[in-house]
């Protein structure tokens with residue numbers, strides 16, 4: 001078995017049982033091998049299965065359960081025979097026209113004329129050299145359950161009639177979903193091919209296997225897919241789900257594919273379409289610079305300019321312009337359309353066409369039109385996965401008679417799905433009410449959020465202009481800038497990614513732009529999404545006036561950021577928030593009103609501090625009366641929100657786990673505030689010349705003499721050492737007597 005490739009795509013006869021056992025094996029049956037699992041729960045494989053896999057514990061494998069359409073060739077795993085399968089039943093999605101072939105153990109469907117199986121993708125290498133076939137696929141993909149052909153699917157008791165009534169399909173395979181969602185683009189691409197123009201399609205790798213032969217097929221031209229001779233069937237560079245996985249091919253493998261492509265181009269008869277499923281990987285997976293790989297590829301592609309090409313690249317990868325120029329037409333299939341056309345010609349929201357009746361019915365108040373803004377940036381395959389995930393999360397509630405799941409639950413589940421399936425996005429849960437003060441900032445953000453969130457109906461032609469691209473929160477440290485960013489994301493029901501600026505720039509030249517591009521590509525997939533660049537100044541520093549070597553990278557990063565911002569689309573909301581303590585360093589181009597709107601988040605004033613005190617007193621469960629709140633707000637002049645929080649956190653910690661334990665009363669809070677002030681004064685003194693320095697005692701005296709506050713009979717002094725000289729506080733058993741030192 002080839003090293004490193006562990007993803008197997010299987011079609012179980014009983015998908016639910018198979019899935020459950022596979023998932024549970026991780027904990028319940030760590031030793032369960034693939035062979036044992038298949039013996040109990042038979043499954044076909046989409047590619048010939050290497051017998052070596054049978055002895056591998058399933059928890060070490062990535063098994064993807066596939067839903068092929070009836071024309072997909074299926075393979076019998078080694079050791080399984082048809083009689084066992086027949087006894088177990090047949091797969092859901094149409095019978096696999098299986099026939100065992102002693103030689104390669106494959107069960108290719110004789111009717112596989114549409115050539116739609118993943119087996120025809122790059123590097124699957126089932127056959128040698130080039131395979132040629134003409135697609136018989138029609139031009140229009142009727143929606144399942146909407147008057148289309150549902151034969152071969154086990155429409156349940158309600159039947160297609162009910163489905164047509166409700167408008168939702170009964171069942172939907174990934175492939176059907178892709179074809180429905182992108183019918184328009186597929187037809188357009190096919191029309192270009194038909195007129196003899198080469199087409200370059202930008203789309204995520206996940207879609208390539210579904211689109212490639214469909215587009216070529218609809219063009220009505222014979223198609224050729226280069227395949228290397230004798231390649232290991234399982235070593236599919238395949239269909240990585242994210243840009244991170246879209247690594248360049250290994251040298252030997254790449255050379256084989258390139259040779260196969262060269263052969264295909266050379267052999268192509270006039271009018272044939274040569275399909276290149278992963279042009280970006282062949283180009284060396286590198287950037288716009290012309291590598292030797294890209295040069296070789298250019299040679300091959302330009303060798304016969306009359307040859308019609310259909311090639312695919314991933315949005316997160318850039319190919320050299322000279323390669324892109326080989327194609328007369330470039331189109332991108334990146335986001336879901338708001339509406340699709342049904343077989344009968346009606347326009348329906350994508351939330352109706354790509355959601356099954358059962359899924360829609362599970363969530364109370366399901367709103368097909370509203371769904372769009374939570375899924376616009378997903379591709380059809382990911383949307384289907386997300387819905388399946390949400391459905392499985394919530395279906396048990398029905399059985400167990402719990403509260404009926406709602407549309408809000410579905411939206412939450414979609415966010416969770418996005419966050420889980422991406423490497424870094426999270427689901428934030430900071431409400432605006434957790435931020436004390438800053439009423440003006442909140443008001444300004446609220447205005448922007450109603451626009452971004454689509455709460456107001458904007459004229460379509462103005463949407464693009466009115467929706468803000470991003471904010472820069474600037475101000476001193478610890479004032480809640482990151483907190484505000486999270487609250488914004490939570491309000492938008494968006495996922496959030498917090499990246500530290502230096503993380504992006506601490507890289508080789510060229511890597512930073514790639515990182516930015518990847519981030520944006522991932523953000524769009526996770527839309528609505530908020531990307532926070534902490535220490536934004538480190539990546540967005542002015543392009544001029546930086547004499548150091550970093551400026552070269554800096555320039556390129558700002559340029560890439562501008563490109564991404566200018567490519568913004570309102571239907572795929574991605575909001576960028578930069579936070580910085582140094583707004584003066586930010587490149588002016590980014591501060592143009594159409595790009596980032598700067599919002600100052602300064603130190604909290606007394607009113608704001610009062611609210612921050614309330615927020616954290618409540619959070620940490622420390623009761624404080626109004627007079628004490630006032631006193632603390634006054635005594636914390638110059639503090640940021642983070643410092644105020646630390647007073648309550650430390651007070652509460654002492655109460656719970658201190659040694660000795662002390663109540664978090666007015667006196668203790670006063671001590672903590674005093675200690676913070678003293679620490680700050682010391683820091684300031686340390687910065688001043690030694691002659692100005694006073695003794696530590698003098699500082700302490702200064703503080704304790706000037707800040708004793710007594711309120712409500714509660715003593716509140718900002719003493720620094722715990723040896724307070726006056727008054728008592730809430731009497732509790734744990735409190736030490738006056739004069740006993742409790743200083744840390």
Ligand SMILES: Nc1ncnc2c1ncn2[C@@H]1O[C@H](COP(=O)(O)OP(=O)(O)OP(=O)(O)O)[C@@H](O)[C@H]1O
Pocket residue numbers: 434435436437438475476477478479480481482483484534579580581612615640641642643645
């Ligand atoms: N206005 C506020 N209301 C409530 N809590 C606050 C407020 N400001 C800050 N905090 C508290 O301080 C913590 C730190 O704030 P945050 O990380 O948002 O600061 P920041 O402005 O991003 O700082 P930096 O510039 O150092 O990144 C927050 O998690 C929160 O607990």
Ligand SMILES: [Mg+2]
Pocket residue numbers: 481482483534579
């Ligand atoms: Mg921060």
